[in-house]
Amino acid sequence: MTSREAMLKEIRTSLKRETGTPPPPPPPVRLVIPKVDRAAKVDSLLSKVAALAGKTLHASSMAEAREYVAGVIAGKSAVASNEPFLKEAGISTLPGVQCGFTEEAALREACAVTDFGISSATYALADTGSLVMISSLNEARLVSLLPPVHIAIVPAERILSGLDELYMLVPKPSDISSSMVLITGPSRTADIEQLLVRGVHGPGEIHVVVVD
Amino acid sequence: MTTVFDEKIHSTLGDSRLQLAIYKATGRLMENRKKVVADDVLPDYQELRQQAHEIKRHAINHLDYYLEEFERNVQARGGVVHWCRDGQEVADVVLSIAKRRKTGTIIKSKSMATEEIELNERLEHHGLESVESDLGEYILQLNHEKPYHIVAPALHLTRYDVADIFTKHLGLEREVVIEKQTKIARNIMRDKFLEAGIGISGANFLVADSGAVVLVENEGNARLSTTAPKVHIAVAGIEKIIPRAQDLATMLKVLGRSATGQPLTVYTSFLSSVRRENEVDGPEEFHVILLDNGRTKVLANESKRESLFCIRCGACLNHCPVYRKIGGHSFPWVYSGPIGAIITPQFHGVENQPKLAFASSLCGACGEVCPVKIDIPKVLLELRADAKEKEKEVASNQLERAAFQVFAYIASRPKLWRRLTGLAGTFNPMGKQANGMAKVPGFMKLGPLQEWLSERDLAPVAPKSFRTMWKERKG
Amino acid sequence: MAKRVTIFVTCIVDQLFPNAGMAMASVLEQLGYEVDFPEAQTCCGQPAFNTGYRDEARTVALHTMKVLKGAEYVIVPSGSCTSMISHHYHDLFPKDSPEYHEAEELSHRVYEFSKFLTDVAKVEDFGANYDGVVTFHDACHGLRDLKVKDGPRRMLANVKGLELREHDTCEECCGFGGTFSVKFAELSGHMVRTKLDSIVRSGADTVAAVDCSCLMQIQGAISRAGLPIKTKHLAEILASR
Numbered sequence: 068m069t070s071r072e073a074m075l076k077e078i079r080t081s082l083k084r085e086t087g088t089p090p091p092p093p094p095p096v097r098l099v100i101p102k103v104d105r106a107a108k109v110d111s112l113l114s115k116v117a118a119l120a121g122k123t124l125h126a127s128s129m130a131e132a133r134e135y136v137a138g139v140i141a142g143k144s145a146v147a148s149n150e151p152f153l154k155e156a157g158i159s160t161l162p163g164v165q166c167g168f169t170e171e172a173a174l175r176e177a178c179a180v181t182d183f184g185i186s187s188a189t190y191a192l193a194d195t196g197s198l199v200m201i202s203s204l205n206e207a208r209l210v211s212l213l214p215p216v217h218i219a220i221v222p223a224e225r226i227l228s229g230l231d232e233l234y235m236l237v238p239k240p241s242d243i244s245s246s247m248v249l250i251t252g253p254s255r256t257a258d259i260e261q262l263l264v265r266g267v268h269g270p271g272e273i274h275v276v277v278v279d
Numbered sequence: 280m281t282t283v284f285d286e287k288i289h290s291t292l293g294d295s296r297l298q299l300a301i302y303k304a305t306g307r308l309m310e311n312r313k314k315v316v317a318d319d320v321l322p323d324y325q326e327l328r329q330q331a332h333e334i335k336r337h338a339i340n341h342l343d344y345y346l347e348e349f350e351r352n353v354q355a356r357g358g359v360v361h362w363c364r365d366g367q368e369v370a371d372v373v374l375s376i377a378k379r380r381k382t383g384t385i386i387k388s389k390s391m392a393t394e395e396i397e398l399n400e401r402l403e404h405h406g407l408e409s410v411e412s413d414l415g416e417y418i419l420q421l422n423h424e425k426p427y428h429i430v431a432p433a434l435h436l437t438r439y440d441v442a443d444i445f446t447k448h449l450g451l452e453r454e455v456v457i458e459k460q461t462k463i464a465r466n467i468m469r470d471k472f473l474e475a476g477i478g479i480s481g482a483n484f485l486v487a488d489s490g491a492v493v494l495v496e497n498e499g500n501a502r503l504s505t506t507a508p509k510v511h512i513a514v515a516g517i518e519k520i521i522p523r524a525q526d527l528a529t530m531l532k533v534l535g536r537s538a539t540g541q542p543l544t545v546y547t548s549f550l551s552s553v554r555r556e557n558e559v560d561g562p563e564e565f566h567v568i569l570l571d572n573g574r575t576k577v578l579a580n581e582s583k584r585e586s587l588f589c590i591r592c593g594a595c596l597n598h599c600p601v602y603r604k605i606g607g608h609s610f611p612w613v614y615s616g617p618i619g620a621i622i623t624p625q626f627h628g629v630e631n632q633p634k635l636a637f638a639s640s641l642c643g644a645c646g647e648v649c650p651v652k653i654d655i656p657k658v659l660l661e662l663r664a665d666a667k668e669k670e671k672e673v674a675s676n677q678l679e680r681a682a683f684q685v686f687a688y689i690a691s692r693p694k695l696w697r698r699l700t701g702l703a704g705t706f707n708p709m710g711k712q713a714n715g716m717a718k719v720p721g722f723m724k725l726g727p728l729q730e731w732l733s734e735r736d737l738a739p740v741a742p743k744s745f746r747t748m749w750k751e752r753k754g
Numbered sequence: 755m756a757k758r759v760t761i762f763v764t765c766i767v768d769q770l771f772p773n774a775g776m777a778m779a780s781v782l783e784q785l786g787y788e789v790d791f792p793e794a795q796t797c798c799g800q801p802a803f804n805t806g807y808r809d810e811a812r813t814v815a816l817h818t819m820k821v822l823k824g825a826e827y828v829i830v831p832s833g834s835c836t837s838m839i840s841h842h843y844h845d846l847f848p849k850d851s852p853e854y855h856e857a858e859e860l861s862h863r864v865y866e867f868s869k870f871l872t873d874v875a876k877v878e879d880f881g882a883n884y885d886g887v888v889t890f891h892d893a894c895h896g897l898r899d900l901k902v903k904d905g906p907r908r909m910l911a912n913v914k915g916l917e918l919r920e921h922d923t924c925e926e927c928c929g930f931g932g933t934f935s936v937k938f939a940e941l942s943g944h945m946v947r948t949k950l951d952s953i954v955r956s957g958a959d960t961v962a963a964v965d966c967s968c969l970m971q972i973q974g975a976i977s978r979a980g981l982p983i984k985t986k987h988l989a990e991i992l993a994s995r
Contacts, residue, residue, distance in 0.1 A: 070363055071362035074571050077578075078517075079343050084343055096526065174559055202558050203558055209560050231528045234525045239489045244555070245356075248546060255497050255545055256461060256497060258431065259461070260438055260457065261434075267465055268500040289940060292941065600926055600929065600945050605941060638938055640894070642898075644898070646898070683810045687809075697793075714977055735974030740769055744772055746791075
């Protein structure tokens with residue numbers, strides 16, 4: 068008997084279940100989606116990010132977002148994701164910014180030494196201040212992970228009320244990507260004497276720019 | 280009989296520095312949780328707990344079905360599922376992958392399941408380097424220690440201890456500033472993440488309908504361990520299963536809040552396969568190891584089965600007045616606190632851990648804060664009954680059993696009870712201290728009475744019992 | 755006609771703290787209840803149950819169930835003995851056995867003393883006088899199993915001359931835990947001293963609770979520490995004049 072068969076057999080014996088018997092329906096899914104208008108969602112997102120020591124900007128245009136990013140990265144290096152609107156807005160083409168990576172090895176090499184990672188986010192969650200990063204050709208995983216600072220540009224219409232709305236819109240993240248990551252504030256630890264230290268393995272600084 | 284458990288309790292109680300460290304850290308975690316589950320902040324908290332309980336109950340009661348569904352979904356996207364009965368089988372799987380990939384370095388993110396089977400030691404035994412990347416776990420690994428707490432593994436160490444450990448094991452100059460210590464670990468880990476051929480993670484949840492592994496963390500080491508290396512292996516206890524991705528909307532809301540008081544931890548990763556064609560990065564191989572290691576045994580008893588609902592938030596430890604005194608290392612296994620007290624005897628056999636379920640005042644604080652509503656005190660009581668049954672089988676602890684048999688005999692015979700309790704008042708050999716407390720003569724200072732008096736004074740038997748007073752008043 | 759209530763005074767109150775039992779009876783009589791004390795009562799069986807001796811606990815439970823049969827309201831000066839009867843008796847019997855149903859039925863008739871006052875009698879002011887600074891210890895089973903929390907505090911606040919002052923660990927266990935207190939004596943001692951530190955910080959001169967077993971533990975530690983702090987069952991304060 069393989070371990071698989073042995074384990075399943077023991078489970079079924081313990082539970083007094085027959086092979087292949089389908090279970091009764093699981094408890095109904097609990098998704099409660101509040102009605103929140105866009106302005107309130109923007110405010111909530113930005114205030115939650117700020118409360119987590121993230122830096123925030125509510126930009127009225129992509130041009131304003133670009134100016135902000137230009138100011139933050141001035142004189143330093145950055146890697147931008149392949150998100151088309153970053154290119155259209157001229158953010159990926161700012162001085163010092165590399166982009167267009169489609170090969171993992173090259174991307175990893177660039178991200179390991181750069182100062183900033185610039186990305187979009189598929190969604191953002193207003194009630195927790197989270198960015199929802201769904202991996203794709205446009206959004207590589209390492210851009211928001213390896214550089215010491217992460218800058219995310221989020222169009223306001225992508226802000227959801229919270230987790231419940233996310234799981235309503237994306238009931239099975241595995242259908243669309245190998246990886247969906249929620250990012251809520253900068254990387255942190257409190258492992259030594261419960262003292263909060265930011266930037267352990269992930270970015271220690273995060274900027275969230277919401278664009279109307 | 281004094282056991283190792285008793286000795287560890289005694290030494291922890293006597294260490295005032297450690298006492299303060301545990302009390303402060305758990306106190307802070309309690310405060311953090313309280314703030315985020317308060318009525319005005321999260322009015323539906325109790326409904327969420329109930330929903331989380333029902334999700335876990337349903338999943339565990341139909342575990343075979345959901346594990347097979349999970350397996351099908353992982354396989355459908357090119358992942359591999361391994362079923363392992365114990366730590367040896369897990370090590371074998373990892374070793375064969377490492378051999379095939381010709382890699383000697385493994386980067387690990389925090390996982391209680393791998394702690395449970397001592398995976399690092401097993402792999403190191405075969406010449407592999409397996410490095411813990413979570414800051415706390417890394418410190419413990421350097422110092423060859425077990426986690427002190429499920430979510431705060433190095434809770435018992437100060438910055439000075441960490442400085443000593445780094446100096447001793449890394450040969451670095453003494454550094455006592457926590458930010459700089461963190462930086463040291465970050466720099467060491469950076470290279471490891473990029474050179475490791477395999478990343479091993481645990482799993483906070485296994486999602487059946489998606490074939491996905493969910494990881495919850497704050498540092499980013501789990502993300503790095505599962506993104507940078509070419510191979511990702513997740514090691515998970517079979518009880519981690521939940522039916523649907525949408526159930527995460529409930530589970531994630533209670534997990535972070537209960538653990539550290541965070542509505543969501545910094546990173547929540549939902550990983551379901553290798554890098555896909557339309558993606559830039561991610562691993563080339565995705566393996567999930569489903570670990571039994573005693574879990575299927577725990578399933579057999581319907582009410583104790585609840586122990587497997589645990590999502591390892593650590594809230595029961597923080598709120599336990601016993602854990603807060605005796606700490607994590609007094610417990611015999613990697614799982615400490617109330618959850619450790621209920622799962623350890625079930626995994627290892629109640630006869631091998633006869634005292635553990637008794638090390639509780641049954642105050643119920645653990646059950647009150649459990650995000651999946653495990654009735655921990657009830658399971659403790661059942662394990663106590665199991666322990667007494669085992670004692671009966673092997674005829675041990677006869678004196679105590681005889682005492683309770685006599686007690687039951689008398690307490691179910693009211694006349695005898697009245698006569699004997701009446702005697703206690705009349706022929707009480709105890710005197711009284713100046714403050715009215717009992718003065719116990721030396722010959723009585725034995726057994727339980729001696730234990731009681733070792734720590735506190737005893738209230739005297741009243742000169743007149745309630746029964747007598749009542750009778751006199753009624754005339 | 756005066757309504758009849760039955761009191762189950764518990765073995766600890768009978769033997770060690772009879773004044774608490776008498777005070778409970780007098781508060782109930784003051785409210786116009788006719789108080790019945792069935793002579794045949796002994797112990798609820800909790801010591802055996804909590805130590806894992808289920809057969810022995812069952813024997814005592816069956817006796818207590820017989821004694822309390824037919825009583826409309828059973829009132830107990832202890833949260834943990836109440837909880838033993840209302841929350842654990844049925845666990846001693848096979849599901850759906852007659853005894854199981856009897857235990858279930860009894861569970862609805864058993865009240866911890868303060869819970870009876872708040873939920874049935876609906877009286878919280880007894881015209882009591884008590885000169886002192888009182889802090890209230892939330893006995894674990896009363897608090898968590900029976901949800902006794904604000905009631906006793908409101909009652910204490912109505913007592914003339916009494917100042918109610920919380921201690922910061924009011925919801926933390928005193929470390930008694932029945933046989934736990936002697937099986938893990940040193941640990942239990944550390945727990946009660948943490949409780950005591952908090953009581954001392956509050957500046958209270960009296961500790962009140964709805965459980966004499968907690969009070970026995972706290973009183974023992976107070977005495978050992980030589981502190982001038984009294985322990986009182988809630989009923990004793992409500993019956994003070």
